[in-house]
Amino acid sequence: MTKTIPQSAKVVIIGGGVAGCSVAYHLSKFGWNDIVLLERDQLTSGTTWHAAGLIGQLGSSATITKLRNYSLNLYKQLEKETGLSTGLKQNGSLTVATSTGRLQELKRQVTTAQLFNVEANEVSKDQIKSLYPLINTDDVIGGVHIPDDGQADPVGVTNVLAKAAKEQGANFIEHCSVKKILIQNKQIVGVETDQGKIDCEYIVLASGMWS
Ligand SMILES: Cc1cc2nc3c(=O)[nH]c(=O)nc-3n(C[C@H](O)[C@H](O)[C@H](O)COP(=O)(O)OP(=O)(O)OC[C@H]3O[C@@H](n4cnc5c(N)ncnc54)[C@H](O)[C@@H]3O)c2cc1C
Numbered sequence: 001m002t003k004t005i006p007q008s009a010k011v012v013i014i015g016g017g018v019a020g021c022s023v024a025y026h027l028s029k030f031g032w033n034d035i036v037l038l039e040r041d042q043l044t045s046g047t048t049w050h051a052a053g054l055i056g057q058l059g060s061s062a063t064i065t066k067l068r069n070y071s072l073n074l075y076k077q078l079e080k081e082t083g084l085s086t087g088l089k090q091n092g093s094l095t096v097a098t099s100t101g102r103l104q105e106l107k108r109q110v111t112t113a114q115l116f117n118v119e120a121n122e123v124s125k126d127q128i129k130s131l132y133p134l135i136n137t138d139d140v141i142g143g144v145h146i147p148d149d150g151q152a153d154p155v156g157v158t159n160v161l162a163k164a165a166k167e168q169g170a171n172f173i174e175h176c177s178v179k180k181i182l183i184q185n186k187q188i189v190g191v192e193t194d195q196g197k198i199d200c201e202y203i204v205l206a207s208g209m210w211s
Helices: 018-029 062-082 100-115 125-131 154-167
Strands: 008-014 035-039 093-097 121-123 142-146 171-174 178-184 187-193 196-205
Touching: 008 018, 008 187, 018 035, 018 154, 035 154, 035 196, 062 100, 062 154, 093 100, 093 125, 100 121, 100 142, 121 125, 125 142, 154 171
Parallel strands: 008 035, 008 196, 035 171
Antiparallel strands: 093 142, 121 142, 178 187, 187 196
16 A cells, blocks of 8 residues: 655655665764665666675775775664575675786775775685685686675665664655755745645655656
């Protein structure tokens, strides 16, 4: 049964993929309790559904590494809190280099990762072969092994974030499509949906490639 839309909300989040659900979770966690998330179809029905779900902690910058490490720990914590599974499997990752420039870059990323308590180990060609015997190491000159990296189920991750957000008061409405963002005096004042209007102070545009 379709849920009735509210007449107003402080924040309207457009899109129920992993980004929209994560924003709903984090806003509600930080005390924003008048939030409505609108999804035109079902949660995860956009690109999130197709994602491979690789969870790698090594980022190209310190900020990305910190964010990825935060996400991994959040998924583990939310599994315990919600009782739902994110499908997380920490089976480790190997990143290999076939040039000295790339190896240098990986070494720099390892140093950054260690600053954020991410276990990241430089590995030799022989160690790579022993960790993953199927690999052809002819051109490989070295690499990095991160034991706690892995994979998760993107649908599971999104549902866990959504459940935790709902438990903190966020309102999720599926099968409700936003048709127009309403603006007055250069300010957002609401959204027009296929089920009526919602007045709001803020919108979060999390509609992915449909934005
Ligand atoms: C094959 C594949 C593999 C991938 N693998 C990885 C990976 O291993 N690791 C990784 O980090 N990323 C991966 N990605 C990328 C990742 O899937 C996306 O970056 C991520 O899912 C985007 O999430 P999102 O919430 O921004 O968008 P989406 O999941 O697309 O969510 C947008 C939502 O907005 C809704 N929407 C659109 N218009 C409206 C409207 N007018 N009103 C209401 N709702 C609306 C849509 O229905 C949709 O549900 C992969 C992507 C693909 C396709």
